[in-house]
Amino acid sequence: MNPFRSWSLAQRYGMSVASVALTTLALIQLPSLHQANIALLYLLVVLISATTIGLGPAMLASLLAFLGFNFFFVEPLHTFTVADSQDVVRLLTFLAVAIIASSLAGRARDQADTAQRSATELATLYGLSQTISAEVSTDRILHVVAQTTAHLLNVPTCAVLLYDDGRLTERARSGEPPPEPSRQVDTFLRIGPRVLGVLRVTQRALDDPLTKAEQGQLEMIASQVVLALERARLTEEANQARTLAEAERMKGGLLGSVSHDLRTPLAVIKGAVTNLLDDSVDWDSAARRDLLNAINDQSDCLNRLVGNLLEMSRIDAGAEMPARSSQDIGELVADVVNRMRSRLAAHPVTINIPADLPAVQVSYTQIDQVLTNLLENAVKYTPEGTPIMIAAGVERDSVWIEVCDHGPGIPAGLSTRIFEKFVRVTGPERHADGMGLGLAICKGIIELHRGRIWAENLPAGGARFIFTLPLYAPANGAAVRTAIRQMQAESI
C-alpha cells in the first residue's frame, strides 16, 4: 500500500522539490565525491520519486536534479554554463536517463495503483451485490447501497430516493451534507422507460467532480439497485397473490362446509316438521316427542354453527376482552352438559369438579361455547359408548378445566395445528363433518380471557383438551372506563 496515495498533487510536487533540494544540500557537504557518483545519487532520488509520488513529480525531480548537478557540481561552479564539452554529454545523458527511468517507474507505479484500486472496487461491488441478493427488506438494501456508494466513491453523502405516489421521497442516506456549498450528482434508477428513483451523491468539493470511472460505478450500482427493487416488488406481488389464493381457498372451503352443515340439520328439521304436519298420520305421543326432540337438537346444532361463525368473525375483527362476571365453573359445566344431554346420550359422562373451586371472572356465554365445542368434538370423534370425562382444579393462579375422551386421539405433530382456522384432520377414524373452526374459536376465546388451551393424547388412548382461566383476571377495560366516567360525572 502506497502511503503517498492520498496526497494532493501540490503536496507531491512539493515533495519532489524538497527531495532534490535535500539531496543537493547533502552532496554539497561531501566535496570529495566523484561526478559519476553524484549523478547516480541524483538518479536514485529521481527513481524513488517516480515509484512513490508519481510520474509528473518525478519528471520535475529529473529536471531539478539536472539543474542542481549542473549548477553545483559541473565546472565552472555556480553557473549554468558548461566549460567542458564532455560535461555537456554527461549532463544530457543524465537528463535522458533520469527522464526515461522516472517515466518507466512512474508508469509502473500508476498501473499498480490502478490495479489495486480496481481490485478494491471490484471487491466492494461484489460485496454489495452479494448483500443485495441476500437481503429481503427493501429498506435494508437501500441503506447498504447508500453506505457502500459513499464509501466506494469517497463522497460526503449518498442518498437513495424513490418515487412514492409520484413524489420523490428519500428512503436511505449515508453521511451528512458538507457545510460549504456542494454539488449533487443524480443517477437515475431506471427500468426500461420507467424511473423508479434517484441515486444522489454529493461531490467531494465544487472543483472536484466525479471521474468518468466513478460515474460508471454509479451506473453499475444503480442497475443493481433496480434489480433488487424489481425482485422485492415481484416477491411482494407473489406474496399478495398467495394470500389472495389462500383467502379464496378458505372462502370456497367455508362456503362449502357452511352450506353442507346448514343443510343437514335443516333437512332433519324440515322432515320432522313435515311429518308432524301430515294429518294422514296419527302420531302417538312418544313418536311426536321423538320428532320434537330431533327438531330441538337440530335447532341447537344450527344455533351452534351460526354462533361459531359469528364468534370467529368477531375474533378475526380483533374483539376486545368480553364483559365478564364471577362464574362458578361447576355450575357452568352442569348447564352445558344438561343442555347437550341428548347429544351426549350415547356416552357416559363423568364430571369431577371440586365444590370449593374458586369462582372465575369470565364471559358465561363464551366459556359455554368453548365447553360446547370441546364436548361436541368428543361426541363427533369418539365411538359410541366410550366415556367422556370433565374435570377441573386450581393450579397456582389459574383454574384448569379439561375434557377427556377415549377416541382416536390427536395425530402426532398436529396438536398445535388443529387450533388453527380451517385445519381439519380427517380419516377413517374421524369422518365427522365440520368446518375446522371449533378449536380455533376455543383458542380465540381462551386467549381473550388471558388463558391457555392445548391438547394432548392420553397414555391409555384418547384426547385430552385442557384450558386455563386466570383466577385474578385483569380488569375489564370497558368496565373501568365506565366507572371512571361515572366518578367524573359525580364529582362535577
Ligand code: ADP
Ligand atoms: P372440526 O371439528 O370442524 O373439524 P375443530 O377445529 O373442532 O374442527 O377440530 C379440528 C380437528 O381436530 C378435527 O378435524 C379433528 O380431526 C381433530 N379433533 C378435534 N377434537 C378431537 C377429539 N376429541 N379427538 C380426536 N380428534 C379431534
